[in-house]
Amino acid sequence: MTDAPEAKITHSRPHQVGRPSAARSRILTTADRLFYEEGIRSVGVHRVVDESAVTRVTLYRHFPSKDDLVVAYLQNRAAANEAAITAMLAEHAGDPRAGLRGMAEMVAAGGFADEHNGCAFINASAEHLDRSHPARAVATRHRKWIIDRTADLLRELGHPTPEAMAQILMMLRTGAVVGASLDDSPGIETNFLRAWDALVATI
CATH class of the missing domain: 1.10.10.60 (Homeodomain-like)
Incomplete structure (x- = not known):
């Protein structure tokens, strides 16, 4: 109950x-x-x-309230993820292509092991359909943060439409995370990285 x-x-x-x-x-x-x-x-x-x-x-x-706890749960996840990405990008400062590859490898590591039940932010949004709910605001802000960092790297590489390509890479990432949580596919990590690399290679 x-x-x-x-x-x-x-x-x-x-x-x-x-x-x-x-x-x-x-x-x-x-x-x-x-x-x-x-x-x-x-x-x-x-x-x-x-x-x-x-x-x-x-x-x-x-x-x-429980809503406050849910928001804090998502904020903690977002902060940890953003800190990890920021640290990884600092290691690849001046090499945007390596930074982009690092972003893909982080989410795909271990066959999407950290995302075995799907994306916490997508899951929370699916459970709170009201778009004004604060949980959705946290999820939206975090996804935008990732898209913005991706666009920064693409811009550094000289991509003509970095914002649009960042959105495409986020769609690929989202689909792979959801797919990994639903499908028993041992090759999903390899296929995701191959698709990511192919998109980045078009630059």
Whole structure:
């Protein structure tokens, strides 16, 4: 049995300044695992409370509603992904082609192992069809961030339409992630990288 739906919020709770508490970290770690593995709507707040070993009062002190917790879960995933991409691009500074290849390899690593249940942001958006929901805003912003970084690299390579090609590469990435979560295809990583390289090679 899941909790009753939370009232929709219009603004997410601001990021906590300074070092987060151990309880907040446990709550987010638990929510990340449960929301991604089982789905946001199928996991009630009581389940997060139980598996985080905190009280409901503690959870609601940090996250006033389930929507706040969902937004924080997605923001954490986005921040971690963006930090990893930024670090990888720093290693390939001055070599945009290597940076583009690195972006593809990161998502495809281990046969899309980190995306075995699909894209967390697409999944969250599918569970929240209201386009004004704050979870969708996080997903949209993160996808735009990836597209913008891809366009930056394409622009550095001298591509005539970097924004359009970045959108195409994002569509390829999205399709591959969804396909990897649905199909039992051992060659999907190789095929994705081959298609990515073919598109980049047209520059």
